[in-house]
Amino acid sequence: xxxxxxxxxxxxxxxxxxxxxxxxxxxxxxxxxxxxxxxxxxxxxxxxxxxxxxxxxxxxxxxxxxxxxxxxxxxxxxxxxxxxxxxxxxxxxxxxxxxxxxxxxxxxxxxxxxxxxxxxxxxxxxxxxxxxxxxxxxxxxxxxxxxxxxxxxxxxxxxxxxxxxxxxxxxxxxxxxxxxxxxxxxxxxxxxxxxxxxxxxxxxxxxxxxxxxxxxxxxxxxxxxxxxxxxxxxxxxxxxxxxxxxxxxxxxxxxxxxxxxxxxxxxxxxxxxxxxxxxxxxxxxxxxxxxxxxxxxxxxxxxxxxxxxxxxxxxxxxxxxxxxxxxxxxxxxxxxxxxxxxxxxxxxxxxxxxxxxxxxxxxxxxxxxxxxxxxxxxxxxxxxxxxxxxxxxxxxxxxxxxxxxxxxxxxxxxxxxxxxxxxxxxxxxxxxxxxxxxxxxxxxxxxxxxxxxxxxxxxxxxxxxxxxxxxxxxxxxxxxxxxxxxxxxxxxx
Numbered sequence: 375x376x377x378x379x380x381x382x383x384x385x386x387x388x389x390x391x392x393x394x395x396x397x398x399x400x401x402x403x404x405x406x407x408x409x410x411x412x413x414x415x416x417x418x419x420x421x422x423x424x425x426x427x428x429x430x431x432x433x434x435x436x437x438x439x440x441x442x443x444x445x446x447x448x449x450x451x452x453x454x455x456x457x458x459x460x461x462x463x464x465x466x467x468x469x470x471x472x473x474x475x476x477x478x479x480x481x482x483x484x485x486x487x488x489x490x491x492x493x494x495x496x497x498x499x500x501x502x503x504x505x506x507x508x509x510x511x512x513x514x515x516x517x518x519x520x521x522x523x524x525x526x527x528x529x530x531x532x533x534x535x536x537x538x539x540x541x542x543x544x545x546x547x548x549x550x551x552x553x554x555x556x557x558x559x560x561x562x563x564x565x566x567x568x569x570x571x572x573x574x575x576x577x578x579x580x581x582x583x584x585x586x587x588x589x590x591x592x593x594x595x596x597x598x599x600x601x602x603x604x605x606x607x608x609x610x611x612x613x614x615x616x617x618x619x620x621x622x623x624x625x626x627x628x629x630x631x632x633x634x635x636x637x638x639x640x641x642x643x644x645x646x647x648x649x650x651x652x653x654x655x656x657x658x659x660x661x662x663x664x665x666x667x668x669x670x671x672x673x674x675x676x677x678x679x680x681x682x683x684x685x686x687x688x689x690x691x692x693x694x695x696x697x698x699x700x701x702x703x704x705x706x707x708x709x710x711x712x713x714x715x716x717x718x719x720x721x722x723x724x725x726x727x728x729x730x731x732x733x734x735x736x737x738x739x740x741x742x743x744x745x746x747x748x749x750x751x752x753x754x755x756x757x758x759x760x761x762x763x764x765x766x767x768x769x770x771x772x773x774x775x776x777x778x779x780x781x782x783x784x785x786x787x788x789x790x791x792x793x794x795x796x797x798x799x800x801x802x803x804x805x806x807x808x809x810x811x812x813x814x815x816x817x818x819x820x821x822x823x824x825x826x827x828x829x830x831x832x833x834x835x836x837x838x839x840x841x842x843x844x845x846x847x848x849x850x851x852x853x854x855x856x857x858x859x860x861x862x863x864x865x866x867x
Contacts, residue, residue: 381405382820383446383608384812385433387453387537388616389474389638390414392429394436395809396444397816399825401835404809408439415471420478420720423471426459429537430544434603441604449545449599450612450819452619452811453537455560458512460523460585461540463533466548470520472537473512476639476678476720480511481729487511492578499565499572501650501659503727507676509536510562510579517580527582534585536561538613545610547600552588554596555664556618564589566650566661569669591664592618593818612818616811617641618662621672623814624779624805625833626662632766632777634759635811636784639723640680642762643672646770655765656725665829673769675724675762679717679733681784683751686719693744701787704749712854713737714757714861715750725765728866736861755784756794757858763798777801781810788842795842796851806837 380399386392393409410432415423437449456475461468473479484504487493493504502508513534517524526532535543539553558564558571563581565572571586590596596610614622617635621643624633629647634640643662650659650671662672684700687693694700716722718731735750763778778800785791785804795802807813820826827835845851 380825381444381446382816382823382825383437383440383449384816384819385437385449385451385541386616386809386812386815387429387433387451387541388412389454389476392432392436393812394440395812395816396440396442396446397813399447399820400827402813402816402820402826404807406440406442408436410436414474418479420481422474422476424457424474426461426468426472426540429472429540433541433545437604443605445606446604446608447825448609448611448819448823450815450817451538451541451610452614452616452815453541453557455536455557455615455617456507456509457537458509458516459535459537459540460513460516460520460532461543462526463531466544469523469532470516473516475507477512478506478720478729480506480515483511483514484729487578496562496575496578499567499575500562501559501566502562503656503658505727506729507723508560508562510575510581513581513585514579527585530584532585533587534581535587538615539587542596542610542613545599545603546597549600550597552590552596554590554592554613555661555669556592556615557613558589559661560615566659566669566671569664591666593665593822595822610819611822612815614663614814614818617643617674619814619818620781620811621645621662621814622817623810623812624781625829625836626779627829627833630776631779633779633781633810636680636755636780636782638680638682640677640755640759642675642759644766646671646673651770653769655768656727657762657765657769658724673766675765677755677758677762678720678723680755680758681782682719683715683717683754684784686717687748687751691747693748697783698786700748700752701789703745704752704789706745707749708741708746711737711739711742711746712857713742713746713750714858715747715754716861716865717751717754718865722866724762726862726866731865734861734865736864737857752787752790753793755790756797757855759794760797760855777803779803779805781805781808791842795844796847797855799844799848799851801844802842804839804842806839
């Protein structure tokens, strides 16, 4: 029987909310959950920011609520990746709002670096492309636009962190400035082959080395919470970026295993093992995990808008009151109409990588209404996922889509998951515990604490809720997908 001393707190700091879940060990069943919505700020077109103090205050609040006075063995942290924060080491205060991963303000800088011929070197060393999505150009923007920032950085007074690093710093009272290999691999400053910050990349992006955090394994010590944060001082024993944490929570430890997370965006990771695979289809090569100094890699495709399309239906158009109503509304759509939404609200991600693309609707008639728009929004997620799967298959022979494990808020919709299976012509597996990102963070901390088993044993405990099997109507599948590709072509042109 699990005791309170065997509980793990998982802190999941995402783009639109901050959550904490207390898990039992070793089975990692959720006991209590706490959540706070996170405000986003849009100071200009294409700009997205968070208040760093919100990130910290909300994290402390949900940790306290989820703990509910119990004794906690360890904390695991998972976080929105690439989001960039600079703070003053002397005061612990951020010098500017956090620049969120969705932010596109450095698109012109990325274009200039690309035109100067630097993308091949960046891709070879980091596995990433020159895109405002990643942290490096965000850091440079802050240094160049916040008065006095670059001089302070050169003097060693500033620190950089993605959200995990900021939270570790604040939760430990400034005692630890560290990140894990998965988050570091998303900055465009880490050489993913050596696992070290790359001096030539720092020079290229004009980022002083003094800003950077120590890079650590995903499972291991990241300090202890400072007095007053929680009732007791608790070790932080696990950190991973949200998509890698979800892959770990889905037990995708073997090469060829793939998961797709449907939150604000959609992120598909396929484990490629100990050897990084170089993409020819403009996918990303990233660190999937690091245990004991040994790295495993993944191919990743990033879709910027997935659940955000449902939010648009709700908040932008007022067609639904709650996200779960999108699937119900889509069922009412006229089968004689074929409407496509290309949800490039903040550009298109993989495999297109067009920061300037914007959303478009195709195929509308006078009879098009809310139901057809809802169906188009949900279908766009499946079409974009198929784009990623086909790009991975072109990159790596081991990428044949045997089964796709899915998680995130959108997977609760049976209609959406069935359409996804139909488009992929492959089974889609939904796990019993949908909070796989938090499960991954809890597992990393539990593994370091000696409360969770090694990866092979953990994988054997993965539980299926439902498998969605594709239909046999290949003709309809290809006709629909051909229309999608035409809509994307028109949008990009």
